[in-house]
Amino acid sequence: MTEEYLDPIIHQPVRTRIFACLASAEEVTFSYLKKTLGLSDGNLTTHMKKIMDAGYAEMKKDFVNNRPRTTYKLTRKGRRAFEVYLKRLRKIFDEIGK
Amino acid sequence: MTEEYLDPIIHQPVRTRIFACLASAEEVTFSYLKKTLGLSDGNLTTHMKKIMDAGYAEMKKDFVNNRPRTTYKLTRKGRRAFEVYLKRLRKIFDEIGK
DNA sequence: TCAAATTACTTTGAATAACAAAGTATATCA
DNA sequence: TGATATACTTTGTTATTCAAAGTAATTTGA
Numbered sequence: 001m002t003e004e005y006l007d008p009i010i011h012q013p014v015r016t017r018i019f020a021c022l023a024s025a026e027e028v029t030f031s032y033l034k035k036t037l038g039l040s041d042g043n044l045t046t047h048m049k050k051i052m053d054a055g056y057a058e059m060k061k062d063f064v065n066n067r068p069r070t071t072y073k074l075t076r077k078g079r080r081a082f083e084v085y086l087k088r089l090r091k092i093f094d095e096i097g098k
Numbered sequence: 099m100t101e102e103y104l105d106p107i108i109h110q111p112v113r114t115r116i117f118a119c120l121a122s123a124e125e126v127t128f129s130y131l132k133k134t135l136g137l138s139d140g141n142l143t144t145h146m147k148k149i150m151d152a153g154y155a156e157m158k159k160d161f162v163n164n165r166p167r168t169t170y171k172l173t174r175k176g177r178r179a180f181e182v183y184l185k186r187l188r189k190i191f192d193e194i195g196k
Numbered sequence: 197t198c199a200a201a202t203t204a205c206t207t208t209g210a211a212t213a214a215c216a217a218a219g220t221a222t223a224t225c226a
Numbered sequence: 227t228g229a230t231a232t233a234c235t236t237t238g239t240t241a242t243t244c245a246a247a248g249t250a251a252t253t254t255g256a
Contacts, residue, residue: 005111006111006114006115007111008111008242011109011110011111011114012109012110012242012243013103013104013105013106013109014243014244016104016109016187016190017102017104017190020190020191020193020194023194024193024194030204030205031203031204031205034204034205039244040244040245040246041204041205041206041245042205042206042207042208042244042245042246042247043243043244043245044205045205045206045207046206046207046242046243046244047243047244049206050242065252066251066252067203067204067251067252068203068204068205068250068251069204070204070205086191089114089187092114092115092118093118093184095118095122096118096121096122106213106243110213110214112214112215128233128234129232129233129234132233132234137215138215138216138217139216139233139234139235140214140215140216140217140218140234140235140236140237141214141215141216142234143234143235143236144213144214144215144235144236145214145215147235148213163223164222164223165222165223165232165233166221166222166232166233166234167233168233168234
């Protein structure tokens with residue numbers, strides 16, 4: 001059980017939900033994440049920064065109707081990390097049933 | 099998805115594993131947790147303190163072979179909180195598959 | 197038309213959390 | 227009896243989390 005450590009970048013109340021969102025789609029906008037997860041702007045920015053600093057997601061900026069739009073998507077590395085995370089979580093909980 | 103917040107007492111890399119351990123047994127000793135999860139003494143103490151402060155576990159102290167022994171067990175509230183946690187986690191991940 | 201509100205973020209600072217090193221205390225071992 | 231081990235707790239530093247305030251462009255309403 002010891003080595004089944006849970007990636008602290010992913011295993012955090014807000015970020016786990018962000019990852020679930022990102023994993024379920026190709027890419028997701030800042031506004032969508034904010035609304036869907038009910039986060040403050042600052043909170044979302046800093047969490048995304050942390051995820052990107054880990055190399056788990058990347059950002060794209062463009063304009064739609066003269067408004068800035070920031071889009072995030074998981075990198076290959078991020079998707080892989082999330083898979084490993086899910087596998088470990090499952091293993092940990094499977095052991096409860098002994 | 100918004101209201102499916104994950105209890106920060108439980109959703110933390112070390113504590114999730116502590117909860118899995120506690121949930122799988124009636125009660126668990128300090129030494130066992132420490133060894134099984136590979137934690138430093140201080141780290142384990144502070145995490146357990148946090149879990150107890152939330153009313154999720156309780157501590158029993160006795161002596162075995164003239165040695166102090168600290169035993170932890172989930173309270174009813176703690177077990178319930180863990181169940182809710184697991185249900186929410188599952189829901190969040192189920193949504194990935196859309 | 198211009199002031200106010202809205203959208204879309206980022207920066208910053210204060211509160212909280214996480215962790216290990218050092219500390220306390222008893223027991224065993226050589 | 228000095229050294230090592232077991233069983234913890236306290237303390238202090240560093241890292242993390244979050245929202246308030248800040249920036250900038252845009253739309254809306256009087």
